[in-house]
Amino acid sequence: MVFEKVLIKKFNIKKEKGWRYNSHVNKIHKLGEWSILVVFLISIIYVNPQKLAYYILLPYYIVMISFRAFMEWKYQREKRKYILTLSVLFFIVLGFICLYLFRII
Template identity: 45%
Template sequence: MSFLLNYFIYIIVFFIIAIVFERWLKKKWKIKKSKGHFYKAVNPFQRWTEMAMIIAFLISIWFVDNPTSWLIGYFLISLSFRAFMEWKYNREEKEYILTLYSMFIYLLVLVIGFYLI
């Protein structure tokens, strides 16, 4: 019981630090607040490619022995592709910096969550 409580407190503190650091990144790099709550692709190719990756992931998850590493791989590939597309086609907005930061945070939480518990 105390292990789960300690882990829960660790996750909450980790996310608070992550949110504060994200706000600092936005201020330091002068990244504008995103419009809306959902991500908008920079072009149709990115939108269709990300949808195809999601469908391929959901179908392939049934055929793998270790879905944990498959999930980590999916996040790594998906967010890397998104950051590349933002860097390539929308560099002046600097959103790719936040995408790379989000990728780091998601992967860190997934690795800690799946391999320490």
Template identity: 35%
Template sequence: MYGMGNNFLLVLIISIASFLILIIIINEVVSRWLGVKKKSLFSYQHVNDRHKKIEWAIRITFIIFIVIGTFVNIHREPSETLWFLETWNILIVFIVIVDLLQAFMEWKYVENKKVYISTLIQLGFFVVLLLLLFVLIMNNFFGLI
């Protein structure tokens, strides 16, 4: 079968909702377990001004990579795209690098040293969920759809 199936939208909504619910649950559990202040899911706070400048440099670099990757892959055959220049791969690497920077800055500058452990656990869980989602998508959700 080519194209999207009849229930693609339903599977997409359920997958995204499950993904968000699991991230919220892990955020709650890790925050309580380590005794750190709970982070808001959609807000972001820089540790200091240096952290803000470094992160903006990373953001600009990744925007440039996304633009270059898009132009390179647009001018190639669809079956010959460069996987490392595809937008979702660049975004995943961006999220991992930004969270690693956040954890490093928390480890170095925040008084409560458990905060960086919380960030690393949440990052690890996020990566595992992304890999699981990738495996499910590549295997057609093991025939469930």
């Protein structure tokens, strides 16, 4: 992603090896993300499949990525990874807005 490379260069963020979203800051972060995932999976059962994207997916992404950005900001502020995480959140929300406006979902 071009935008990510610009952010990495501008904010001097070190590139990590491996998959970025598999790294947790600490045990609280790991437990929090697993808890959010479990709540998401349980809530899928109670939602109409036609409304899944509106009522479950978007809030799940917002909560999960916001939690990740907060934990990165709180415990690894000097690495500045939270800037990349917040940019991902911005593009996910923007994508959902575009899909909604064009009546794709």
